[in-house]
Amino acid sequence: MTENYPQPKQKRLSEDEVVAQLSSGMTVGIGGWGSRRKPMSLVRAILRSDLTGLHLVTYGGPEVGMLCAAGKVAELTFAFVSPDVGPAAVLEPHFRAARQSGAVECTELDEGMLLLGLQAAAWRVPFLPTRVGLGSDLHLVNPGLKTVVSPYGDGEELIAQPAIHLDAALCHLNVADERGNAAFRGPDLYFDDLLLQAAERRFVSTERIVPSGGLVEAAGDVTRLRINRLFVDGLVEAPNGAHPTSCEPEYARDEAFQKTYLGTAKETGAWEAFRSEWLSFPSEADYQAALAARPTEDAK
Amino acid sequence: MSATDLSSLVTRADVCAVAVADCFRGDGELLANPIGTIPMIGGRLARATWEPDLVMTDGEAALIANDEAVPAVGDRRYETYNPYRTMFDVVWSGRRHVMMGATQVDQYGNQNIAGLGGTPTQPRTQLLGFRGAPGNTINDTTSYWVPQHGPRVFVANVDIVTGIGYDRAAALGEQASRFHEIRRVVSNLGVFDFDTPDHRMRLRSLHPGVTVDDVTAATGFELVIPDDVPTTRLPTPDELRLLTEVIDPTNTRLREVPA
Numbered sequence: 432m433t434e435n436y437p438q439p440k441q442k443r444l445s446e447d448e449v450v451a452q453l454s455s456g457m458t459v460g461i462g463g464w465g466s467r468r469k470p471m472s473l474v475r476a477i478l479r480s481d482l483t484g485l486h487l488v489t490y491g492g493p494e495v496g497m498l499c500a501a502g503k504v505a506e507l508t509f510a511f512v513s514p515d516v517g518p519a520a521v522l523e524p525h526f527r528a529a530r531q532s533g534a535v536e537c538t539e540l541d542e543g544m545l546l547l548g549l550q551a552a553a554w555r556v557p558f559l560p561t562r563v564g565l566g567s568d569l570h571l572v573n574p575g576l577k578t579v580v581s582p583y584g585d586g587e588e589l590i591a592q593p594a595i596h597l598d599a600a601l602c603h604l605n606v607a608d609e610r611g612n613a614a615f616r617g618p619d620l621y622f623d624d625l626l627l628q629a630a631e632r633r634f635v636s637t638e639r640i641v642p643s644g645g646l647v648e649a650a651g652d653v654t655r656l657r658i659n660r661l662f663v664d665g666l667v668e669a670p671n672g673a674h675p676t677s678c679e680p681e682y683a684r685d686e687a688f689q690k691t692y693l694g695t696a697k698e699t700g701a702w703e704a705f706r707s708e709w710l711s712f713p714s715e716a717d718y719q720a721a722l723a724a725r726p727t728e729d730a731k
Numbered sequence: 732m733s734a735t736d737l738s739s740l741v742t743r744a745d746v747c748a749v750a751v752a753d754c755f756r757g758d759g760e761l762l763a764n765p766i767g768t769i770p771m772i773g774g775r776l777a778r779a780t781w782e783p784d785l786v787m788t789d790g791e792a793a794l795i796a797n798d799e800a801v802p803a804v805g806d807r808r809y810e811t812y813n814p815y816r817t818m819f820d821v822v823w824s825g826r827r828h829v830m831m832g833a834t835q836v837d838q839y840g841n842q843n844i845a846g847l848g849g850t851p852t853q854p855r856t857q858l859l860g861f862r863g864a865p866g867n868t869i870n871d872t873t874s875y876w877v878p879q880h881g882p883r884v885f886v887a888n889v890d891i892v893t894g895i896g897y898d899r900a901a902a903l904g905e906q907a908s909r910f911h912e913i914r915r916v917v918s919n920l921g922v923f924d925f926d927t928p929d930h931r932m933r934l935r936s937l938h939p940g941v942t943v944d945d946v947t948a949a950t951g952f953e954l955v956i957p958d959d960v961p962t963t964r965l966p967t968p969d970e971l972r973l974l975t976e977v978i979d980p981t982n983t984r985l986r987e988v989p990a
Contacts (some may be wrong), residue, residue, distance in 0.1 A: 432766035437887045464815065510858055510860055510861055510862055510863070511858055511859045511860035511861075511862045512859075512860060513860075521859065522857075522858065522859065526857070527856075527857040529844075529847070530853070530854065530857040531853065531854060531855065531856070531857050532853075533852075533853045537852065538861060539845070539861055540861065541861050541862070541863055541864070541865040542815075542819075542861075542862055542863045542866070543819045543822065543823070543863060543866045544865075544866070546816070546819060560868050561823075561866075562823075562866075562870060562907070562910075563823075563865050563866035563869060564865045564866070564869070564905050565865075565869050565895075565903055566863070566865075566866040566868075566869060566892075566895040566899040566900060566902070566907070566908070566911075567864070567868075567869075567892050567893060567894070567895050567899070568851065568891045568893070569865055569890040571851035571852070571891065572845075572851050572852055572861075572891075586905075587906055587907070588906075588907065618791050618793070618814070619791070619792040619814040619815055620816070621814075621815060622812060622815070622816070676733060715860045730925070
């Protein structure tokens with residue numbers, strides 16, 4: 432007679448079920464880099480939720496601008512917020528407006544210090560030492576930053592980058608298996624693995640979910656399997672979910688859509704009109720259907 | 732080709748590209764990481780000529796062997812994989828010479844790309860952020876590229892220090908600043924260095940057709956100006972061929988610094 436063994440965890444969720452596990456005031460890490468491979472379907476779910484007062488930690492792109500413009504952000508830990516692709520669009524207008532108005536409390540870092548802060552949290556150590564930041568004005572925009580003196584003979588004084596603990600992390604990967612392992616197929620993993628390891632609750636959205644055992648074939652190579660299910664609690668299937676950011680090789684950034692979005696900071700009412708047109712659908716499926724229904728000259 | 736013939740063919744953008752290339756002279760086998768249109772072209776030129784061991788990026792996540800400034804993805808000749816994680820390994824190892832842009836740069840080579848005016852925590856004009864500037868300048872040789880030299884760029888004191896200059900490095904002491912070097916600032920008007928007793932910025936050379944007065948009028952602090960200021964050198968005939976036929980055949984450099 433067969434014993435009644437426990438079943439594997441079920442991690443499949445919808446975007447709204449992920450957001451239901453978040454609460455206002457949480458520190459949320461967001462994967463990707465600039466306007467590359469951002470978990471935008473989850474960001475859209477936050478935008479249609481009643482969450483407020485979030486503390487975002489990210490190599491920032493349009494998700495920061497959108498969440499700031501929608502009044503969802505109280506705090507931001509960042510080294511940059513920028514589309515970061517192409518010479519024409521290097522600044523993020525809604526982030527700039529939030530920063531210049533003082534609406535968002537900011538902790539600024541060097542790009543590498545953000546890596547170290549996440550790594551320290553992932554390794555459960557209080558800080559990691561680095562030379563990065565010495566002599567600069569980072570202390571004016573990151574007043575908690577302290578130094579540490581090497582206990583060895585050199586006596587060198589270094590910055591002690593504190594661990595950056597996340598309540599939740601949201602990342603978008605090219606492909607995942609049903610257990611929560613995931614792979615990147617594009618040029619760079621960025622720091623998605625560290626964000627997930629540094630977080631209490633870990634959520635991955637993905638272009639597609641394959642059966643367990645099928646991930647190597649789907650990703651092309653075992654070395655691309657960089658997200659381990661030990662660090663994934665919830666999994667969302669979100670085809671085109673990084674739109675309008677890129678998710679290479681599946682799709683490039685939607686330049687026309689981004690241009691429209693970046694233009695919404697220029698005049699009063701433009702953001703609200705954009706939000707009403709594109710960010711107020713009851714579900715991600717409705718958003719994707721509206722994108723697909725655009726006239727072809729507007730589509731990428 | 733005579734010198735006269737050559738100078739009539741050379742644009743200001745070509746001179747800038749060669750001046751950038753000369754920044755990397757003597758660097759050997761390290762990651763030359765010029766950011767911007769003319770910086771990338773100048774870096775490629777240095778590697779295509781007298782610095783064959785330089786390592787250079789595709790602007791994304793790989794190190795490539797191409798001489799073309801921006802080869803199409805399918806044309807890239809990959810040397811190795813260099814995602815952001817690995818780039819920090821290189822930066823912190825000291826095996827890199829970066830050329831960054833600067834919204835502001837001051838007389839000691841402090842750079843600002845984070846914000847203008849207001850207060851540090853509430854700037855009047857928010858820019859990019861600190862990006863990698865603190866880490867670059869404390870760990871590696873750094874140079875700057877300014878395509879539009881003006882008094883609002885070359886300022887007496889930057890509004891906030893993202894990349895650290897020589898006065899900040901001196902204040903840190905020898906141990907902390909032992910890897911710091913601001914080698915050059917290249918602008919559309921000339922080349923500048925810090926080879927002075929107190930590491931104040933010095934006019935190193937003027938691009939052809941530019942006067943000392945042009946530079947001082949466009950600079951918001953007192954530059955160190957030698958009695959005899961050399962003229963920035965022209966490309967050699969072979970360098971000009973490489974620039975126009977191999978590295979930048981579509982003349983993108985002329986869009987950054989018009990003729």
